[in-house]
Amino acid sequence: MPPSATYGPVQVFLGAQNGKFPDGNQVIVRGSDTCLAFDTPLVARQLLEQLRQVDGIVLGHVHEDHTVALGDLLHVPVQVHAADLPSVQSWQGLEQHYGYGADVIEQLRPLFSQTFGFTPRPDATAYHDGQLWELGGGVRVRAHHLPGHTSGHCALVEESSGVAFIGDIDLSSFGPYYGDASSDMLQFARSLQRVRDIEARVWVTSHHKGVVTDRAQFLEALERFGAQIEVRHQRLLDTLAQGPRSMAQLVAGGLLYPPDLGMPQIPCIEQCAISQHLDFLQGQGLVACAEETGLWYKC
Ligand SMILES: [Zn+2]
Known part of the structure; x- marks a missing residue:
């Protein structure tokens, strides 16, 4: 049991x-x-x-x-x-x-x-x-x-x-x-x-x-948990600060997971998550996508 x-x-x-x-x-x-x-x-x-x-x-x-x-x-x-x-x-x-x-x-x-x-x-x-x-x-x-x-x-x-x-x-x-x-x-x-x-x-x-x-412990754990969204925003911004990237390059680099996890669904998951982060950051005027090349870059 x-x-x-x-x-x-x-x-x-x-x-x-x-x-x-x-x-x-x-x-x-x-x-x-x-x-x-x-x-x-x-x-x-x-x-x-x-x-x-x-x-x-x-x-x-x-x-x-x-x-x-x-x-x-x-x-x-x-x-x-x-x-x-x-x-x-x-x-x-x-x-x-x-x-x-x-x-x-x-x-x-x-x-x-x-x-x-x-x-x-x-x-x-x-x-x-x-x-x-x-x-x-x-x-x-x-x-x-x-x-x-x-x-x-x-x-x-x-x-x-x-x-x-x-x-x-x-x-x-x-x-x-x-x-x-x-x-x-x-x-x-x-x-x-x-x-x-x-x-x-x-x-x-x-x-x-x-x-x-314990409520205080719960709130603290919740705060830490939620802060990962901001960590991921920042990780993407840091990557794009090194130069423009295609979606495929960002997916290959991995945002949620290490790049070599080897599970078949990981690229789909990464693309889904990265797209949501990029949409958000674009809305904030922090990143943009070049129409001619499709590359994402930091503003
Ligand atoms: Zn679930």
Whole structure:
């Protein structure tokens, strides 16, 4: 049985290394009438007995590492924010969610299906910002739409205990991830402000940080996490200060990841993230793109 901690009606099961990717942390909330699970990361495979008893699975967002046990729990209803719904309902939806291109998806399919057991759930249904689940005995869960990581990314908050499951606002040293078609850097930055306003006493991340029970520590970790966006802006500016670069050169140099990671999706992720940074910096009048050459340069 994985290590766990209990906060009133909320039980948190920690995946390997505090849920470090590819694992994640599993949350189960028990009311007097109804029991809900948040996500099903790899660690869920060790908890199938308990998960078979839950009344519903509420996904904080859709990525392959959050949907691992859905194929083992076909009798359990699944809900996800409307914006992420198509990505859990079909392979095609998942592929559009990532937006990597057919050749890359072809290479990733075995990883998604074997390592993460991705099983489409066409029966999944949508929830929306502010949705409330009353589980009985005063136990209630509310969804807070915090897009950016994916367009449907939500925090799920059990209000009687003040436990906020904040998903992939994971407070990691890597910083915010917004490298897929359904991601948005600027929305992520706004969500980092809005998550501060959620009333909570315990913050549970999907990965890395695990559980934080001190608000000052949470805010400090959130600040550090969000600051990576600015670090990446600066990294791009420093690169362009050395001379104009094409998008292909910037992608090859890597912004989020070291250039030689060797995973097939990395160039797509880098291009997606770099484009968002360049758009922002262009809006600030700090960089521009030469029409004739297509090269980006520092203003
Ligand atoms: Zn994710």
